[in-house]
Amino acid sequence: MIRVMGMTPGGSLNEFSSVKEAKKAELRWMWVDFNQPAEREGRELSKSFSFHPLAIEDCVEKGYQRPKFDSYHQYIFLVLHHLTKDTYEAEEIDVFVNEKMIVTWHYEPLKMIDEIWERQLSGNGLAGEGNPIGLLHSILDMTVDDYFPSVYGIEDVLNRIEEKTDENSSHDLMDRLFDVRHDMQKLRRSLVPTRDMLYRLLNGTNVALTREQQLYFSDVYDHVIKLTEMLESYREFSSDIRDNYISVSSDKMNNIMMTLTVITTIFMPLSFLAGLYGMNFVYIPELEFEYGYFVLLGVMTLIAIVMFIVFRKIGWLQFSRSKKKKRRRIFKR
Numbered sequence: 001m002i003r004v005m006g007m008t009p010g011g012s013l014n015e016f017s018s019v020k021e022a023k024k025a026e027l028r029w030m031w032v033d034f035n036q037p038a039e040r041e042g043r044e045l046s047k048s049f050s051f052h053p054l055a056i057e058d059c060v061e062k063g064y065q066r067p068k069f070d071s072y073h074q075y076i077f078l079v080l081h082h083l084t085k086d087t088y089e090a091e092e093i094d095v096f097v098n099e100k101m102i103v104t105w106h107y108e109p110l111k112m113i114d115e116i117w118e119r120q121l122s123g124n125g126l127a128g129e130g131n132p133i134g135l136l137h138s139i140l141d142m143t144v145d146d147y148f149p150s151v152y153g154i155e156d157v158l159n160r161i162e163e164k165t166d167e168n169s170s171h172d173l174m175d176r177l178f179d180v181r182h183d184m185q186k187l188r189r190s191l192v193p194t195r196d197m198l199y200r201l202l203n204g205t206n207v208a209l210t211r212e213q214q215l216y217f218s219d220v221y222d223h224v225i226k227l228t229e230m231l232e233s234y235r236e237f238s239s240d241i242r243d244n245y246i247s248v249s250s251d252k253m254n255n256i257m258m259t260l261t262v263i264t265t266i267f268m269p270l271s272f273l274a275g276l277y278g279m280n281f282v283y284i285p286e287l288e289f290e291y292g293y294f295v296l297l298g299v300m301t302l303i304a305i306v307m308f309i310v311f312r313k314i315g316w317l318q319f320s321r322s323k324k325k326k327r328r329r330i331f332k333r
Contacts, residue, residue, distance in 0.1 A: 002041055007130075008032030012121055019048045020136070029132050033113060034105040049103065051075075051096060059094045059105045067193040071206035074098055078197065080139070082110060083146050088186040093143070095136060095191040102132035104139070125330040133209065137216045144223050147187065151230050156179055158237055174244075174245055188231050195224045254278050307313060 004016040006027035016022040021104060022030050034041060042060045045051050055077045070077040075098040081090035091110065096103040104113060116138050129138055134143050157180055161173050175251055198221040202214065209217065286292045 001043065002037065003033050003035065003117070004030060005117070015121065019044060020273075027210065029100050029102075031117075031132070031135060032101065032103045033117065034103070035113070037105065045103075045105075049096070049101075051077075053212075054230070055094075055096070062107060064090075065094075065310075066127060067159060067190060067197050069200045069204075071204065075101075076201075076207055078144050078201075082106075082112070082143050083150060083187075083190070085146070085150060088183045090190045092187075093139070094279065095135050097132050099132065102135050104200055108293075113139070114148070116142070133207075133213055134216075137213070137220065140198070140217070140220050141223075144220055144227070147191065147227050148223075151182075151227055154184060154234055155230070156320065158234060158241065162241055163235075174242070177238055177241060177245075184231055184235055184238070188228070191224060191228050191231065195221070195228055196331040211285045230276060233269065 004014055004019055004022045006022050006025065007013055007018060007029055008025060008027060015023075016025070016030075016136055018033055018136070027246070032044075034044075034203060039060075042056070046053075046057045052072050055072070058077075058079060065079045067081050068079045076094050078095045078097070080093040080095060082093055084091055089104065091108045093110070093113075094105040096105075106113065110137075116129075116135065120129065120135075126138065129135055154204075157176065161177055161180075198217065202221060286296075289295070291309065
């Protein structure tokens with residue numbers, strides 16, 4: 001679906017049925033949004049705007065593109081990542097911008113794009129949004145701000161894991177810790193390139209930003225730096241938790257081995273004597289008992305069961321699950 005809005009020479013914002021109709025209106029600027037575009041709609045990028053083939057290829061191919069900034073002769077091209085909060089997967093948003101137009105391309109419906117669109121049509125646009133560069137800032141700002149709840153949620157989970165306030169075993173906590181680290185890696189793969197992209201946008205000579213616009217984009221850049229620094233600190237925090245767990249597990253294993261060694265040492269001379277003499281005594285009352293063999297089997301089974309229960313109760317039989325469980329969300333919203 002393609003939707004078009006633009007500012008007329010009289011200063012009003014109107015929607016248009018097609019790009020061709022909008023161009024005939026001689027607008028001050030226009031916004032063309034490709035929302036879940038079909039293959040035939042993708043031809044408009046070349047037919048109506050004559051964008052570079054490499055930029056068009058980045059749009060139409062659904063493969064993973066890192067956030068980036070490319071500058072062409074009459075426009076700039078950006079690849080942004082919008083966070084999917086349920087899975088931490090990145091939804092790609094491609095944006096073409098110059099002083100006369102902004103073109104957005106995304107294969108998934110995005111609530112933030114709809115919100116900015118409706119805000120413009122209703123006349124409630126934020127300060128600085130009345131031009132393509134301002135709209136680019138709003139899209140970037142909302143994209144980056146959506147990362148904060150997830151990053152703060154990761155901090156809460158790490159604190160709970162460290163305190164071990166829930167009733168899960170240590171192995172369950174470590175499973176959750178590795179899930180958190182996996183999610184942090186996903187976020188980092190989006191945020192670090194976004195930081196580099198914003199740096200190029202602010203410090204490059206290809207985009208003529210006013211002083212006011214630089215302040216707005218610098219604010220977004222500061223937010224991205226804050227997010228990346230938080231993730232780095234959380235990675236170190238999670239590494240400390242993992243190292244502490246390994247140390248505790250090693251100490252626990254040493255205690256178990258020490259206990260088993262003591263038990264084995266006690267029974268070694270007894271086993272030696274039993275093996276040496278082979279129980280070859282003339283008078284052994286149990287040999288004449290009719291059910292002695294079955295009694296012996298019962299005693300052996302009872303000893304094994306009691307030892308199993310005791311070892312389980314003191315925590316010696318907590319082994320990691322070999323089967324992979326379905327990965328769960330690390331925190332609830």
